[in-house]
Amino acid sequence: MSDAPTREAMEYDVVIVGAGPAGLSAAIRLKQLDADLQVVVLEKGSEVGAHILSGAVLDPCGLNALIPDWKKKGAPLNVPVTSDAFFVLGEEGKVRVPNAVMPPLMSNHGNYVVSMGNVCRWMAEQAEELGVEIFPGMACSEIVWDGDRVKGVVAGEFGRNADGTEGPGYEPGMELHGKYVMLGEGVRGSLSKQVIAYHKLDADADVQKYGLGMKEIWEIDPDKHTPGKVVHTMGWPLGKNAGGGSFIYHLDNNQVYVGFVVHLNYKNPYVFPYMEFQKFKHHPMVAELLKGGKRVAYGARAITEGGYQSLPKTAFPGGVLLGCAAGMVNVPRIKGNHNAMLSGKAAAEAAHEAIQAGRAGDVLDGYDTEVREGAIGKDLKRVRNVKPLWSKYGLTASLTVGGADMWLQNLTGWSPLNVAHGKNDADSTEEASKHQEIVYPKPDGKLSFDRLTNVAFSFTNHEESQPAHLKLKDASVPVAINLPKYAGPSARYCPAGVYEFVGEGDAAKFQINFQNCVHCKTCDIKDPSQNIVWTTPQGGDGPNYPNM
Structure with a gap:
C-alpha cells in the first residue's frame, strides 16, 4: 500500500x-x-x-x-533610461567603451529602470x-x-x-x-x-550555463543621484579568476541598484563570488558614488546564461x-x-x-x-556566441570577436560562428591543488559587509522545525570529497552563508544553515560533486524582497 x-x-x-x-x-x-x-x-x-x-x-x-x-493603467515603469555607459575597470582606473562601437542591441534607449x-x-x-x-x-x-x-x-x-x-x-x-x-x-x-x-x-x-547575480539597494546622496543613469562594468576585480561584471542603475527616490554577476564556470574553487562583489564596491568610481549612503536591501539569485543553444x-x-x-x-x-x-x-x-x-x-x-x-x-x-567565447577565450575575445559577431548579425542576420559551451559549471570546477587560495579584504562595514549581516537585509525567514529543503544525495561527500579535493567550495559559492565546515581534519563536519537560504539555487548548480539538490521549503518561507 x-x-x-x-x-x-x-x-x-x-x-x-x-x-x-x-x-x-x-x-x-x-x-x-x-x-x-x-x-x-x-x-x-x-x-x-x-x-x-x-x-x-x-x-x-x-x-x-x-x-x-x-502606461495608462499605472504600470510602475517610472524611470526611463537617460544615459548608458560601459566601462572596463582596472584596480584604480577605468576605460569607457564608446557607445558608438557597441552593437545597437546593447543600447538601452527606450528602456526603463524598474523594480521587477x-x-x-x-x-x-x-x-x-x-x-x-x-x-x-x-x-x-x-x-x-x-x-x-x-x-x-x-x-x-x-x-x-x-x-x-x-x-x-x-x-x-x-x-x-x-x-x-x-x-x-x-x-x-x-x-x-x-x-x-x-x-x-x-x-x-548544449549544456545550460549560469551566473550568480548579487544585488544591493542603496540610498545615496541626492547630489550624486541621476534618475535613469545606467552603468555596466567588466574587468576588475574578477580579472582572470572568473567572467562577469557589474551594473549600477539609478532609479527614483535617490536609490541606486548596485549589482554584480559572477559566471559560475570559474575553475578556481577558492573564488568567493560574494567577496568579489564586496571588493568591487571599493573601486574609486563606485566608492565615491556610495560614500555617505546606506545599503537598505540585499539579495541574490542565479541567472540562466546558456542562451539559444542551451534552450x-x-x-x-x-x-x-x-x-x-x-x-x-x-x-x-x-x-x-x-x-x-x-x-x-x-x-x-x-x-x-x-x-x-x-x-x-x-x-x-x-x-x-x-x-x-x-x-x-x-x-x-544573434548573441549566442558571446558567452561561450568569453568562457573559452576570455574577456578580450568576448569584447572583440563577440562584439564583431553581434555587429555582423545586426547588419546581415548571419554569422559564421556557432560556438558551443563545453563543460557544465559544476564540471568546470578544478581541484584546489591546481590553484592558490585567494585572500579577500575584510569588509569595512561601510561600503562592504559580511554575508550574514547582508542576509539580514534580504528579510529571509524559514520555519526552523521543518526538514531542510537543501538535500544531500550522499551525506558523506562534503567532508570526504569536496573538502579535501576542492577546499570545500560551498562555504564560498553560496551568497547567503548557508554552508560551512565546522572543525578540522577527522573532526570536520558539514553544516547546512538552511534558514539563511535566499533561494538563489547556486548550490544546485555549482557543487562539483552535484551532491546538493535544492527543493522548495514550506510556502511563504525564504526572502521577502521589498523593492528588488
Whole structure:
C-alpha cells in the first residue's frame, strides 16, 4: 500500500507555477483570450514579488505586446533610461567603451529602470481584475503525473517535522490539476528540473550555463543621484579568476541598484563570488558614488546564461516551460524579463488554441516553435556566441570577436560562428591543488559587509522545525570529497552563508544553515560533486524582497 497522504484535488483549465513575469503574462493573456477559462497561479513567496530579484532595466517590448495601454493603467515603469555607459575597470582606473562601437542591441534607449518585484505586483493586480486566482505562500513540491503527462502539481504542504515525519499540525496540501500546467519557476526550478530530466527535453541542447547575480539597494546622496543613469562594468576585480561584471542603475527616490554577476564556470574553487562583489564596491568610481549612503536591501539569485543553444524543448505532454525555467536571458544585454513575458503570452495563446480545439493535455509544439523562431529566438540567436567565447577565450575575445559577431548579425542576420559551451559549471570546477587560495579584504562595514549581516537585509525567514529543503544525495561527500579535493567550495559559492565546515581534519563536519537560504539555487548548480539538490521549503518561507 502507498503511504502517500490523501489529498483533495481542484480542477482548472490552466495551472501556472510561479508569479513572475512569465507566469503572470501567461495568466493575463489566457483571460484576455477567454474570460471563462479557470486559471490559477501558485507562488511560493509570502506575496507576489517577495522572491523576485532582477537588475533591472526592462525592455518594454513584452509588456507592449501584452498590455499595450500599460502606461495608462499605472504600470510602475517610472524611470526611463537617460544615459548608458560601459566601462572596463582596472584596480584604480577605468576605460569607457564608446557607445558608438557597441552593437545597437546593447543600447538601452527606450528602456526603463524598474523594480521587477513591483512590476510583478502590478501585473498580479491586472491578472486578478481579469479573474485569475493567485495563491501566494503556496510552494509546489511535487508533480502530479498521469502516465507521461503532467496532470498537475501538489501545493501547500505544511507541518512536517525536521526528520520528515508529519507534525501535529500537518497539512498534506492539495493537488491542482489542469488541462495544461505551465512552469514559470525561474532559474533551476525544482519541478522544471524533474520534467526536463524525465522527458529528456535537453537531449538536443548544449549544456545550460549560469551566473550568480548579487544585488544591493542603496540610498545615496541626492547630489550624486541621476534618475535613469545606467552603468555596466567588466574587468576588475574578477580579472582572470572568473567572467562577469557589474551594473549600477539609478532609479527614483535617490536609490541606486548596485549589482554584480559572477559566471559560475570559474575553475578556481577558492573564488568567493560574494567577496568579489564586496571588493568591487571599493573601486574609486563606485566608492565615491556610495560614500555617505546606506545599503537598505540585499539579495541574490542565479541567472540562466546558456542562451539559444542551451534552450531545452519547451513543450512536453501537458505543459510548458516559461521564461527562465527554460533559459531566455540575453546575456550581453543582461535582460530576460521581456522574453519571459513574451514566452508567457505565446504559451497562453498555444494553450488556448488547444483547449478550444479539444486537444487538452497534448504537446504544444507550436509554442516551442514560436520560442525558437519568433521574437525570443531571434533575440537570443544573434548573441549566442558571446558567452561561450568569453568562457573559452576570455574577456578580450568576448569584447572583440563577440562584439564583431553581434555587429555582423545586426547588419546581415548571419554569422559564421556557432560556438558551443563545453563543460557544465559544476564540471568546470578544478581541484584546489591546481590553484592558490585567494585572500579577500575584510569588509569595512561601510561600503562592504559580511554575508550574514547582508542576509539580514534580504528579510529571509524559514520555519526552523521543518526538514531542510537543501538535500544531500550522499551525506558523506562534503567532508570526504569536496573538502579535501576542492577546499570545500560551498562555504564560498553560496551568497547567503548557508554552508560551512565546522572543525578540522577527522573532526570536520558539514553544516547546512538552511534558514539563511535566499533561494538563489547556486548550490544546485555549482557543487562539483552535484551532491546538493535544492527543493522548495514550506510556502511563504525564504526572502521577502521589498523593492528588488
